[in-house]
Amino acid sequence: MNAMVELKEVTKRFGSFTAVDAVSLTIRSGEFLTLLGPSGCGKTTLLRLIAGFETPDEGVVLLDGAEVTQLPPYKRNVNQVFQSYALFPHLSVRDNVAFGLRMQKRPKAEIDARVAEALELVSLQGLEERRPHQLSGGQRQRVALARALAPRPSVLLLDEPLSALDAKLRHAMQLELKRLQRQLGMTFVFVTHDQEEALTMSDRIAIVNQGRVEQIGGADEIYHRPATRFVADFVGQANLLEAEFLETRGAWTRLRLQGGLEVSLPAGAWPVNTSKALVSIRPEKVHVSKAPIAAANVFEATVTDEVFKGAMDHLSLETAIGTRFAAIVANESALQEAIHAGDRVYCGLHTDDLVVVRIG
Amino acid sequence: MSGFDLPLFPGERRPGWVGWLLLAPLILWMAAFVVVPTAILAVYSFCQRDELGRVVFEFSFENYVRVLSPTYLWIFVRSIGYAALTTVICIVVGFPAAWCIARSSERWRSRLVVLLMIPFWTSFLIRTYAWIAILKGEGLLSGLLKYLGVISTPLEILYTPTAVVLGLVYAYLPFMILPIYSSAEKLDGALIEAAHDLGCGPLRVFSQVILPLVKPGLYAGVLMVFVPAIGMFAITDLMGGARVPMIGNVIQNQFFQARDWPFGAALGCVFTLLFVVAYALWQRRSQPIREVRT
Amino acid sequence: MKRLRLLVVTVLAAVFVSAASAAKKSKELNLFAWSEYFPQEVLDGFTEETGIKINYETYASSEEMLAKLIAGDGAYDLVQPSDYMAEVMIRNKMLRPLDLKQLPNRKNIEDQFLHMPHDPEGKFTVPFMIGTVGIVVNTDVVKEPVRGYKDLFQSKYKDRIVVVNDNREIVSWALVTLGLDQNDITPENLKKVRPLIAEWVKLIKVYDSDSPKTALLGGDVDLGVVWSGEAARLWEEDKKFAYILPEEGAHPFVDVMAIPAKAPHVDAAHLFLDYIMRAEVSKLISDEFPYMNPNAAARALLSEEQLANPASYPEGMDYMNVFRDIGRGAAAIDQLMTDLKSAQ
Numbered sequence: 001m002n003a004m005v006e007l008k009e010v011t012k013r014f015g016s017f018t019a020v021d022a023v024s025l026t027i028r029s030g031e032f033l034t035l036l037g038p039s040g041c042g043k044t045t046l047l048r049l050i051a052g053f054e055t056p057d058e059g060v061v062l063l064d065g066a067e068v069t070q071l072p073p074y075k076r077n078v079n080q081v082f083q084s085y086a087l088f089p090h091l092s093v094r095d096n097v098a099f100g101l102r103m104q105k106r107p108k109a110e111i112d113a114r115v116a117e118a119l120e121l122v123s124l125q126g127l128e129e130r131r132p133h134q135l136s137g138g139q140r141q142r143v144a145l146a147r148a149l150a151p152r153p154s155v156l157l158l159d160e161p162l163s164a165l166d167a168k169l170r171h172a173m174q175l176e177l178k179r180l181q182r183q184l185g186m187t188f189v190f191v192t193h194d195q196e197e198a199l200t201m202s203d204r205i206a207i208v209n210q211g212r213v214e215q216i217g218g219a220d221e222i223y224h225r226p227a228t229r230f231v232a233d234f235v236g237q238a239n240l241l242e243a244e245f246l247e248t249r250g251a252w253t254r255l256r257l258q259g260g261l262e263v264s265l266p267a268g269a270w271p272v273n274t275s276k277a278l279v280s281i282r283p284e285k286v287h288v289s290k291a292p293i294a295a296a297n298v299f300e301a302t303v304t305d306e307v308f309k310g311a312m313d314h315l316s317l318e319t320a321i322g323t324r325f326a327a328i329v330a331n332e333s334a335l336q337e338a339i340h341a342g343d344r345v346y347c348g349l350h351t352d353d354l355v356v357v358r359i360g
Numbered sequence: 361m362s363g364f365d366l367p368l369f370p371g372e373r374r375p376g377w378v379g380w381l382l383l384a385p386l387i388l389w390m391a392a393f394v395v396v397p398t399a400i401l402a403v404y405s406f407c408q409r410d411e412l413g414r415v416v417f418e419f420s421f422e423n424y425v426r427v428l429s430p431t432y433l434w435i436f437v438r439s440i441g442y443a444a445l446t447t448v449i450c451i452v453v454g455f456p457a458a459w460c461i462a463r464s465s466e467r468w469r470s471r472l473v474v475l476l477m478i479p480f481w482t483s484f485l486i487r488t489y490a491w492i493a494i495l496k497g498e499g500l501l502s503g504l505l506k507y508l509g510v511i512s513t514p515l516e517i518l519y520t521p522t523a524v525v526l527g528l529v530y531a532y533l534p535f536m537i538l539p540i541y542s543s544a545e546k547l548d549g550a551l552i553e554a555a556h557d558l559g560c561g562p563l564r565v566f567s568q569v570i571l572p573l574v575k576p577g578l579y580a581g582v583l584m585v586f587v588p589a590i591g592m593f594a595i596t597d598l599m600g601g602a603r604v605p606m607i608g609n610v611i612q613n614q615f616f617q618a619r620d621w622p623f624g625a626a627l628g629c630v631f632t633l634l635f636v637v638a639y640a641l642w643q644r645r646s647q648p649i650r651e652v653r654t
Numbered sequence: 655m656k657r658l659r660l661l662v663v664t665v666l667a668a669v670f671v672s673a674a675s676a677a678k679k680s681k682e683l684n685l686f687a688w689s690e691y692f693p694q695e696v697l698d699g700f701t702e703e704t705g706i707k708i709n710y711e712t713y714a715s716s717e718e719m720l721a722k723l724i725a726g727d728g729a730y731d732l733v734q735p736s737d738y739m740a741e742v743m744i745r746n747k748m749l750r751p752l753d754l755k756q757l758p759n760r761k762n763i764e765d766q767f768l769h770m771p772h773d774p775e776g777k778f779t780v781p782f783m784i785g786t787v788g789i790v791v792n793t794d795v796v797k798e799p800v801r802g803y804k805d806l807f808q809s810k811y812k813d814r815i816v817v818v819n820d821n822r823e824i825v826s827w828a829l830v831t832l833g834l835d836q837n838d839i840t841p842e843n844l845k846k847v848r849p850l851i852a853e854w855v856k857l858i859k860v861y862d863s864d865s866p867k868t869a870l871l872g873g874d875v876d877l878g879v880v881w882s883g884e885a886a887r888l889w890e891e892d893k894k895f896a897y898i899l900p901e902e903g904a905h906p907f908v909d910v911m912a913i914p915a916k917a918p919h920v921d922a923a924h925l926f927l928d929y930i931m932r933a934e935v936s937k938l939i940s941d942e943f944p945y946m947n948p949n950a951a952a953r954a955l956l957s958e959e960q961l962a963n964p965a966s967y968p969e970g971m972d973y974m975n976v977f978r979d980i981g982r983g984a985a986a987i988d989q990l991m992t993d994l995k996s997a998q
């Protein structure tokens with residue numbers, strides 16, 4: 001796949017604050033890429049640099065191979081769906097959607113056809129004559145989408161477009177956006193701070209933190225093989241523990257986790273010549289049982305806290321020597337023995353579930 | 361209080377008797393000081409006069425016939441022309457100013473608005489005299505330009521039409537800036553970015569997005585400048601040397617020097633009619649959008 | 655209904671109180687006069703002496719005075735019309751005959767001024783100040799002699815002339831220039847002067863009745879036709895401002911004091927009139943407003959320099975050649991001048 005958007009060593013400063021710090025990023029044609037990160041991390045600035053609303057202090061921006069660094073937004077074949085939708089209040093839905101096409105000076109017949117097509121895509125037929133203030137939040141969101149899509153840009157940028165919607169509508173829109181993207185085969189760059197959203201919709205996710213891209217990869221890779229502490233902590237929940245190298249014997253490496261617990265993992269998983277590293281264990285990977293478990297890494301612990309979350313239970317565990325874990329267990333059928341606070345349990349960790357995260 | 365069939369928009373309520381009571385002073389004031397005098401004026405305009413210029417109640421159309429004579433029609437046209445020119449200049453100067461103030465940072469914005477309002481704390485007449493001191497042949501502007509070597513003979517601006525327009529623009533500029541500022545401030549910056557995003561260069565952003573959304577302010581500004589400027593004669597007198605009569609001067613003359621009240625009344629009535637027509641047309645064009653709650 | 659009755663009672667009570675207070679000896683005087691004519695010193699002196707408070711209201715033209723007097727009859731005790739205006743007012747019975755017994759100082763006034771055309775027996779009015787309308791020349795700038803309107807209104811002085819914003823005055827100058835009677839306002843005469851005035855209008859830069867000396871002092875104009883009081887002040891400021899009575903013909907104007915028919919404080923009015931006819935008081939007025947003082951006793955108190963001011967005491971003035979009332983002619987004049995000014 002060829003690169004649709006390329007950022008090379010792009011830096012953007014606002015006064016003394018560096019919003020984007022020497023970021024290099026390649027977005028492939030036809031992919032759904034999400035920029036994920038906490039508020040203020042720079043993801044929106046990155047989006048605006050692609051759109052053309054900001055000009056980088058250093059570095060270049062390329063669109064479809066051509067350099068556009070200094071090009072203003074109206075000369076880039078990129079459209080944005082704004083967080084506040086930014087629908088023109090003085091225009092009808094039809095005129096809003098037709099806006100970009102009118103600026104391209106297309107013939108009237110073509111505009112009408114494309115507007116109808118766009119509205120059909122987002123399932124908003126019949127509302128052409130309404131004004132934005134006469135629409136619900138969800139409807140406005142879809143008009144914003146239709147408006148951005150109608151001119152058929154090379155790249156569609158979406159700036160947290162679902163944040164104003166209620167949960168149910170949000171989930172529905174997530175799936176619909178994904179479907180749309182597949183259908184059109186268009187490159188989507190999506191910005192959000194909601195990791196669940198990112199995991200649901202994206203082909204690739206770029207984790208952004210303090211102006212830098214910490215990791216970029218598929219959902220599975222980000223989740224199961226976080227490259228930095230931040231990624232491990234930000235995406236999903238993680239038990240992050242300092243680990244000290246003890247010895248490698250044959251196919252296995254032995255580590256001592258903070259608190260004293262000793263565990264094994266495949267020798268290849270531990271980087272060479274490293275005495276200390278950060279290890280991440282996803283809570284749902286901790287197998288908890290009242291009966292003893294047969295596994296490579298087993299330890300006993302007491303359930304110090306239990307939080308009921310519907311389908312899942314969040315447990316806080318503590319070993320005899322003081323190592324603390326979080327575990328997530330499914331509320332299984334009544335055939336299983338239920339686990340409650342105060343219970344003494346056995347915890348098992350599969351060796352593959354210990355992920356080494358680079359320090360820092 | 362039923363029986364008043366006012367058309368209602370959804371969400372509006374008919375005013376109860378408390379509402380009418382609160383309105384009563386205003387209504388009485390309007391009736392006593394606006395409706396009644398206008399009616400008196402209208403009656404006078406059809407009368408004739410005695411040698412002292414007082415009204416004699418003999419019906420006649422002659423005043424209106426005279427109003428429609430070329431001399432006075434031309435004076436109307438001229439007054440409207442000056443007012444139109446003033447309005448246009450106020451828009452050209454005032455719009456960018458209002459826009460800049462509206463888009464400036466929070467800290468600066470309030471300061472700039474205060475700066476704009478300060479002249480209102482001084483009497484309008486005093487400010488006009490200040491302009492005379494600046495513009496006269498041996499005034500400040502002339503002195504400054506001579507000092508800088510730009511001119512060698514004294515500046516001749518005062519007592520010319522230029523001075524009149526300058527005075528009018530100065531007097532009415534804040535009335536143009538403030539309503540435009542008010543509209544411009546409410547404009548969401550994201551809309552401008554959206555317009556850029558969809559292919560508008562700076563010019564088209566202005567014509568397609570900014571202008572339509574600031575229109576209410578613009579219309580209000582035009583109304584607040586154009587209409588009063590037609591009748592403004594103090595500036596013509598003071599800064600224009602009273603050389604060229606405006607409609608305001610002529611009407612005043614009828615009541616004083618010319619001792620012809622009925623004719624003055626006729627002029628006044630035609631003038632008022634002009635306002636009403638202009639206002640009605642303008643209001644039609646600037647119909648506000650009614651929000652429908654869904 | 656109860657509320658209505660209360661309202662009526664309140665109004666009636668107010669009326670009674672005000673009527674009652676009017677019947678007592680006057681404690682107030684409503685003076686309605688030109689805007690630059692009474693020094694504060696003179697007014698204060700009167701109040702100090704008599705205890706009567708003066709309410710001083712001003713106007714900038716005789717017509718304004720007339721209009722306001724008609725509108726507010728009974729509001730004023732003393733008015734200060736010009737000669738022709740007094741004529742009209744007397745004819746329309748708007749003025750009250752003076753009680754000459756209350757005006758002993760009237761003997762100070764030079765006799766000829768007590769028998770002027772507008773009030774031949776001096777029954778209704780007392781002359782206050784006399785002025786003329788003439789030509790002022792900034793002799794630093796204008797070196798050639800200017801003897802009259804023909805010399806003044808030349809194309810070489812285009813845009814350097816100020817005149818009083820008084821349509822009747824301008825028309826009268828044109829009439830005398832053509833040798834016609836300044837008071838003969840007929841359609842034929844107006845037609846005759848029209849082209850002449852049309853020429854003049856092209857040359858005039860400023861029309862200002864309130865303060866024509868401003869333009870002259872400011873250097874925006876070099877010549878003007880102004881009130882003599884303005885010219886006198888200019889001369890006091892700088893002797894370069896010469897004053898000439900136009901050779902085609904000049905007219906004086908006499909501002910008189912009179913009591914409106916419905917004046918509420920007649921006794922106070924007489925007191926004030928007598929007061930200002932005192933030699934010392936009249937002198938004070940002359941000091942500040944250097945018009946020609948008809949009070950012979952006051953003139954005797956003036957300084958050499960004051961008497962030498964050519965604008966205050968011009969030579970060769972025919973004091974009987976005043977403006978007369980022209981009735982409806984005022985409207986015709988206004989139409990003519992509006993037309994001509996507008997045609998620029």
